[in-house]
Amino acid sequence: MNRLIAILCTAGTLVFAGCSSSDKTATGTMIGFRITSSQVEAIVVGSPVTLTVAAIDASGSVVTAYQGTAQLASDDTAATVDLVFGAADGGSKNTQFATDVAGTITVSVKDKTNANLTGLISLHTKNGAATKLQIKGLASSASAGDALPFAVTALDAKGNAVRDYTGQVTVTSDDAAAVLPAAYTYVSADSGSHTFGVALATSGTRTVTVSDGTLSDHASVTVSHGSAAQFVIDQLASEAIAGASQGFRVTARDRFGNLVTNHAGPVTLGSTDPAASFGAPGAFSGGQASMSVTFATIGAQTVLVSDPSAGFSAEGGPVAVHGLVYTPPATSGRMLQIVADTSSTAALLVLKVVAAGTTSGYSAGFNIPADATRARVVDVAWGGGPLNPGSSPSAIAAALPGTGPLHDTLTSGISQKAGGSGAVAGDSAIVANNVLYSVRLAPTSASPGVVFDGADRFRAALRDHEGNEVLSQADFAVGKLEIQ
Amino acid sequence: MDVHHHLPDGAVGSTDRTIKSRLYGVPLSGGWFYVGVENSFDTNSWVQQPWSWTSSQTVLGSTGTGGLQQMSSTSSIDFPHDPTHLGGAAPVFPTDLLKTYIVSSVTPVDLFNQLIRDDVGRIFKTTNSGTTWTSIAPVSSGMPNIPVSIVRFDPGDATDQTIWAGTDIGVYVTFNGGTSWERYGNGFPMVRVTDMSFARNGSLLRVATYGRGIWEIYPHQRAATAAGSGDWDLNGAIDFIDLAAAASRLGKTSASTAQPGYDYNLDTDASDSLDDADLTALLAKYGSTP
Numbered sequence: 155m156n157r158l159i160a161i162l163c164t165a166g167t168l169v170f171a172g173c174s175s176s177d178k179t180a181t182g183t184m185i186g187f188r189i190t191s192s193q194v195e196a197i198v199v200g201s202p203v204t205l206t207v208a209a210i211d212a213s214g215s216v217v218t219a220y221q222g223t224a225q226l227a228s229d230d231t232a233a234t235v236d237l238v239f240g241a242a243d244g245g246s247k248n249t250q251f252a253t254d255v256a257g258t259i260t261v262s263v264k265d266k267t268n269a270n271l272t273g274l275i276s277l278h279t280k281n282g283a284a285t286k287l288q289i290k291g292l293a294s295s296a297s298a299g300d301a302l303p304f305a306v307t308a309l310d311a312k313g314n315a316v317r318d319y320t321g322q323v324t325v326t327s328d329d330a331a332a333v334l335p336a337a338y339t340y341v342s343a344d345s346g347s348h349t350f351g352v353a354l355a356t357s358g359t360r361t362v363t364v365s366d367g368t369l370s371d372h373a374s375v376t377v378s379h380g381s382a383a384q385f386v387i388d389q390l391a392s393e394a395i396a397g398a399s400q401g402f403r404v405t406a407r408d409r410f411g412n413l414v415t416n417h418a419g420p421v422t423l424g425s426t427d428p429a430a431s432f433g434a435p436g437a438f439s440g441g442q443a444s445m446s447v448t449f450a451t452i453g454a455q456t457v458l459v460s461d462p463s464a465g466f467s468a469e470g471g472p473v474a475v476h477g478l479v480y481t482p483p484a485t486s487g488r489m490l491q492i493v494a495d496t497s498s499t500a501a502l503l504v505l506k507v508v509a510a511g512t513t514s515g516y517s518a519g520f521n522i523p524a525d526a527t528r529a530r531v532v533d534v535a536w537g538g539g540p541l542n543p544g545s546s547p548s549a550i551a552a553a554l555p556g557t558g559p560l561h562d563t564l565t566s567g568i569s570q571k572a573g574g575s576g577a578v579a580g581d582s583a584i585v586a587n588n589v590l591y592s593v594r595l596a597p598t599s600a601s602p603g604v605v606f607d608g609a610d611r612f613r614a615a616l617r618d619h620e621g622n623e624v625l626s627q628a629d630f631a632v633g634k635l636e637i638q
Numbered sequence: 639m640d641v642h643h644h645l646p647d648g649a650v651g652s653t654d655r656t657i658k659s660r661l662y663g664v665p666l667s668g669g670w671f672y673v674g675v676e677n678s679f680d681t682n683s684w685v686q687q688p689w690s691w692t693s694s695q696t697v698l699g700s701t702g703t704g705g706l707q708q709m710s711s712t713s714s715i716d717f718p719h720d721p722t723h724l725g726g727a728a729p730v731f732p733t734d735l736l737k738t739y740i741v742s743s744v745t746p747v748d749l750f751n752q753l754i755r756d757d758v759g760r761i762f763k764t765t766n767s768g769t770t771w772t773s774i775a776p777v778s779s780g781m782p783n784i785p786v787s788i789v790r791f792d793p794g795d796a797t798d799q800t801i802w803a804g805t806d807i808g809v810y811v812t813f814n815g816g817t818s819w820e821r822y823g824n825g826f827p828m829v830r831v832t833d834m835s836f837a838r839n840g841s842l843l844r845v846a847t848y849g850r851g852i853w854e855i856y857p858h859q860r861a862a863t864a865a866g867s868g869d870w871d872l873n874g875a876i877d878f879i880d881l882a883a884a885a886s887r888l889g890k891t892s893a894s895t896a897q898p899g900y901d902y903n904l905d906t907d908a909s910d911s912l913d914d915a916d917l918t919a920l921l922a923k924y925g926s927t928p
Contacts, residue, residue, distance in 0.1 A: 516886055519878020547918045549885035551878075553925025559875035560925050567878020572898075573889025574914040617882055621898055 182211035184220055187263045187273030191251070197279040199256050199312045207237055207263050207273070208246035220245040223266045230255035236266070254312035256281040282310035284319050284346075287369045291349075292362060295376040298355050298410045302375065306364045307347035308340065315346035321366035323348070329377070331355035331410060332362075357412040380408035382417045382441075385459050387470030393600040394455075396477030397501025399433060399446045402470055404459050406441045413441040424458040427451040427475065429499070449475040452500045452638055476600045478503040478529060479638045483608050483631035489513060490616060491631040492520070492608070495592065502532065503635070507590040509540075513616065514581040515624045517541065517549075518590050519567025520614035520632070524606035526556035528637045532594040534566055539591060540584045541568050544576025552593045564606060566593050572619070581618050597637055608632025663715030663739060671715055671768060673736045707748040707758050714742045714788040723798035724815070726765035738765045740774065742803065744785035760786040761803060761816070774816030775803065781810055781819040787832050794840020794858065794872050794903075802843070804831030809845060823855050839872045841901055861892040861910045862902035867928030868920040870903055876923045880904075884920050887912045 192204040209220030221243075226235040230253045237247050253259050256279050265271035292304035308319030322339040333353040340348055354360045354377045363372040390402035406417035423432045425447060433446035447457050456471030477500020482493050489511050495504035507518060518541060534552035536543050543550040552566035568591040570578040584590070595605075606612075612632060616625035664672040717739045718724055726738030743760040747753055754760065760783075761775035775781035784806045792800035792811075803810040803819070809831055811822040830848035837843075841858040868876055870883035883904060890900040891911045904912055906919040 517878070517882030519882065521877055543885075546914060547921055549881060549917060549921075551881055551921050551924035555925045558926045559873075560877060563877075563925075565877045565925050567881045569878075569882040569885035571885045571888050571917070573912070574917065577888065615879075619886055619898070621883065621886065 181215045181217045181219070182213060184209050184217040184271060185212045186210060186271050187224060187265075188214065189261060189263060189273050189275035191261075191275055191277055193277075194275075195278045197253075197277055199254050199279050199282050199310065199314055200252055202250045202252040203277065204248055205251045205261060205275070206246060206248050209239065209271070210245075210273075216245040218245040222268075222271075224263045224271075225266050226251075226261065226263045228253060228259055228261045230259050237263070251277075253277070253279055254314070255279065256310075256312075256314040281314040281316050281318075281346075282312060284308040284316040284321065284369060285311045287321075287323065287364050287366060287371045289362065289364055289371045289373045292373045293375060295378065296354060297378050298357055298380045298408055298412050299353055301351055301353050302362075303349055303351045304362070304373070305347050305349045306371070308366075308369070309346075317345045318342060319344070319346040321369070323350075323364050323366050325350050325352060326363045326365070327352065327354065327360060328363075329354045329356045329360040332360070355410040355412075377412075379412035379414045379441075380410065382406040382414040382461065382464065382466075383409040384411075384466055385421075385461065385468035387457065387459060387468050390457065390470045390473060392473060394449050394473045394475050395501075395597045395600050396450050396452060396475050396499070397448060397596050398598075399448045400473065401444060401446045402457065404443050404445055404468070406438065415441040417441050419443065420462065421445075422460045422462050423447070424460070425449070425455055426458075426471075427453075427455040430455065430457075448501070449473065450477075450499050450501045451475060452477045452479070474600070475500070476597065476602060476637050477501055478595060478597045478605070479636050480505065481634040481636070483633040486631070488631040489625050489629045490518070490590070490614070492633060494633075500638075501596060503529075503595045504592050505595065505635075506537075506592045509584045509586055509588040509590065511586050513584045513624060514618070515541065515584060515616040516578075516581045516619040517567065517569030518614075518616045518625075519565070519569075520612060520630060521560070522564045522606045522608070522612040522614075522632060523610050524554055524562060524564040524635070525603065526554050526562045528597065528599040528601065528603060529564075529595045529605045529635070530554055530598045531564070531566075532596050534568075534591060534593045536568065536591050537589050539589045540582045541590050542570055542576055542578055542582070543568050543591075544571035544574060544578070546575040548576075550591055554595075564593075564595075566591070570619075579619075584616075595635070599637055602637050605635040605637060606632070607634045609634070663717065663741075665712035665715055665741065667711050671712060671741060673715070673739065673767070707752065707754060708750070709743045709760075710745040710747060710749045711743060712741055713744040713786065714790075716740055716790050718791055718798040719796050720798060721765065724763055724765060737767045739763070740789055740791070740801065742786035742789040744787055746785065754783060756783050759783060761789050761801075763816075774801075775810075775812075775819060779812070779816060779819050781805075782807065785830075787830060788834050790834050790836065792840045792857070793836050793838055796872065800840075802834060802836075804834050804845060806830045809834070809843075822857075826853060826855075839870060839903075841870075841903075856897075856899055856901075858901040858903060859892055859894075859899045860902060862905040862908040865908045866901075866903040866905040866916075868904060868906055868916070868923055869928035870901060872903070874928065876920060876926060876928055880920060881924065884912065884917050888914065888917060 188208045188210045190206045209217040221239050224237040259277045262274040286309050288307045290305045308316040319340050324337040325334050335350045357377050357379045360375050360377050361372050384407050386405040394400045406414040419438050427449045429450035431448045436444040449455050454472040455475050456469050458469050460467035480494040491508050498504045531552045531554045549569040549571050554564045614627050614630040615623045721738035740763045756777035759773050759775040762771040764771050777783050786803050786805050788804040790802045799815045801812050807828045808826050809822045810819045812819045829850045831845045833846040835844045844854040870880045887898050892900045906916045
């Protein structure tokens with residue numbers, strides 16, 4: 155039985171004719187390609203599907219005679235595949251296709267010689283199972299305390315967001331002072347990605363790590379210090395000697411305790427010791443500066459370092475300050491007394507040899523057993539008293555040696571000179587309250603104890619020009635000197 | 639007859655220079671001595687113990703061509719600062735302190751009524767408590783063969799090389815431990831010296847004479863032959879005593895007669911003049927060693 159087939163034979167005229175037994179079914183002119191897939195929906199990324207590319211005519215029939223080269227392309231990649239149709243292909247050719255991209259993928263084909271011959275198909279792919287977590291958006295550098303948002307996305311092996319990821323992600327950091335978010339369990343609305351936030355506090359290279367127990371990722375952030383918000387004082391000894399410069403270090407830190415390396419000061423210095431003095435503040439270098447204080451008052455003292463602009467400050471100490479304390483001699487009525495001048499401080503004791511009555515002499519001096527580890531002689535001064543030591547040189551001296559034949563002896567003396575510059579021929583009159591000379595002593599130890607005690611044996615004399623002792627030890631009154 | 643006590647250096651047996659003992663020597667007739675050590679007056683560090691006398695052997699003049707001569711009488715005794723200066727044993731308290739000393743004799747003849755020979759003289763030393771004796775003042779040394787009433791180490795000479803002798807014709811001195819002697823001082827009469835007394839540092843010598851009263855001289859006023867240490871009182875340290883001594887003598891030379899006079903120990907540059915340079919040198923050592 156013959157079929158009636160309308161055959162477009164000539165343009166403009168439609169002719170119906172009966173077909174004979176010799177008539178054969180024939181394809182028309184190729185109009186393009188038809189692509190069919192072994193799977194169109196829910197293709198797992200990476201899983202290959204079979205695409206069948208057929209040359210078709212207008213009726214959709216395969217143009218079996220097609221022999222050409224069709225170029226297969228997809229919008230998920232720039233790569234192309236050439237399909238070479240041979241006679242044996244009968245106008246249809248299979249090829250394997252896989253994509254790493256989840257979503258709708260359009261695969262197209264076109265004849266390489268006739269760009270009008272095309273075809274396409276849309277394939278719908280979906281992500282694979284989560285194989286990693288990925289941190290995105292975390293700043294590579296920040297200041298301490300900055301809020302740092304970042305996204306954590308669950309990815310499959312091909313890098314596609316795992317939209318149905320429901321793991322619980324925990325954020326940690328090697329910065330023990332960091333402020334971290336609570337663990338978060340992903341929901342479907344997250345589509346595999348959730349935004350977290352951290353605040354890192356410790357300067358340096360810090361690591362932020364996310365993990366669901368199986369999958370993880372980490373990122374580094376270079377954390378720099380913030381602005382100075384506090385001072386830290388160290389290297390200040392717990393014990394100090396009055397009058398001795400005491401060094402200490404000031405470190406500028408931000409509110410998290412990070413060294414503020416670019417802090418430049420200035421600072422203002424103070425102390426609980428109203429008589430304390432300070433050396434010129436050292437310049438900040440690397441956030442640190444060296445300072446010095448000289449205490450002058452016995453007791454527990456502190457230093458106060460302030461930033462005059464930002465208003466923050468730090469207190470160092472307490473420092474136990476030790477110095478010289480002289481107790482005047484209890485013995486009264488002796489002709490020569492060793493007393494402390496009113497200008498004396500714990501740091502600088504001025505001992506005066508003072509006459510209590512009228513006498514005369516040419517020289518005077520004393521050797522008092524004393525602890526040379528606790529004090530030293532700063533200098534000795536005439537002061538314009540009745541015994542003129544002359545000049546070039548002046549016949550006046552004092553020492554408290556720690557070694558030698560006079561070790562641990564405070565020895566001092568003054569004499570008029572019989573010749574040379576400032577010569578005085580004979581004895582000079584001495585009246586009450588005359589100061590023969592003075593010796594200044596400074597403490598050298600922070601260890602409390604007695605430097606000398608006038609109750610101990612000592613040697614002292616006031617002599618005349620011939621060397622006769624006008625006054626001897628029994629005529630001297632010596633007090634007690636201590637480190638307190 | 640001289641009963642003499644002596645204060646040895648306190649360094650013996652102790653690091654403390656403070657004097658801790660006294661040595662006593664008593665010349666006896668018959669040419670021998672009693673010596674003793676006593677430390678009971680200061681028990682600062684040494685063990686207090688009763689002291690007792692120890693007798694020497696009779697002084698026998700050293701061997702010469704004429705053999706031994708035994709002194710019939712003795713007159714004085716003195717102990718050195720350090721026995722080793724006389725070849726004695728190192729001083730170990732207490733008994734070794736008594737082994738070394740010098741003595742003098744006024745005897746005209748020995749126990750056998752023989753004149754004392756020139757090679758024996760009348761000053762002797764012993765380093766073994768008087769078991770044996772050595773003459774240190776034969777005539778060949780410059781000392782006349784005459785009685786010596788008193789012999790003394792110079793307290794200002796820590797080396798014990800300066801020894802003073804009071805003879806029947808004045809004061810003699812040796813500066814080399816007896817190798818050579820010379821009559822000391824100008825203007826002193828040819829008279830017997832019966833006793834001598836020194837200032838602690840040896841800067842003043844007073845002598846008692848037979849019938850001519852008391853005389854004094856300042857031995858340290860002779861011109862310095864070497865740089866002085868500045869240690870005027872010779873206590874081994876420079877302190878206010880030395881400072882006063884130097885300052886009060888500035889401008890003095892060995893020819894100065896006014897007191898306080900020149901002292902060679904203060905002449906630090908041996909210039910025979912005490913001046914500001916000497917005072918400067920002394921001040922530089924103040925509180926330290928000479």
